[in-house]
Amino acid sequence: MTLPKISEVIKSLDISSISKDRKRILAPLIAYIQEKLDTNKEIKLNFICTHNSRRSHFSQVWAQAIAAYFNLNKVVCYSGGTEATALYPMVAETLKDLGFVIKVISKGSNPIYNITYSEKVSPINAFSKTFDSETNPKTEFAAILTCSDADENCPLIKGAEIRIPITYEDPKVSDGTPNQKAVYKDRSLQIATEMKYVFSEIKSL
DSSP states (O other): OOOHHHHHHHHHOOGGGSOHHHHHHHHHHHHHHHHHHHTTOOEEEEEEESSSSSHHHHHHHHHHHHHHHTTOTTEEEEEEESSOOOOOHHHHHHHHHTTOEEEEEEOSSSOEEEEEOOSSSOOEEEOOOBTTOTTSOSSSEEEEEOSHHHHHHOSOOTTEEEEEEOOOOOGGGGTTSTTHHHHHHHHHHHHHHHHHHHHHTOOOO
16 A cells, blocks of 8 residues: 555546547556566566656656555566666656655665655665666566657667667656746656556456
């Protein structure tokens, strides 16, 4: 079960707003999760973007929280990049505004954040890392490319069972503008809505 405010946000997301084209893009992820569930295997999802700073973190956090919302306990979500930079602070601020409990547990050029979405499970340790980091799975996982640059520049993701491009526009385009907060919220909720659709399509055994 997710924290109350997160549950309210998830409940409010309108999956009917998702276009047929986007549903086609999301279909391979639904099929992968369903196949793993049907065979009683852990479902490892690694969301990958170039810098592991924005879209891949939004995707990891929302997918993990929404899997918990639907009581899909075998889902474990990760994120990574083609290079490591830092989790962009506005990502953490956006998630906090939407109900996640955020704590900075290590400062520096690449801070580590604890992101809590449920009282019943350990928080997500969020920081920027490469997709093949020691904290990420090495085999039997889905590689989900959240930006076109990572999709183009990662011709091979070792250990991935499937490669699924589900790309989003980078909210970075709004950095330094008056619209930044709104753009990050919109992108976060777009990703959340699509993850809700994905997990709502899963048929539990």
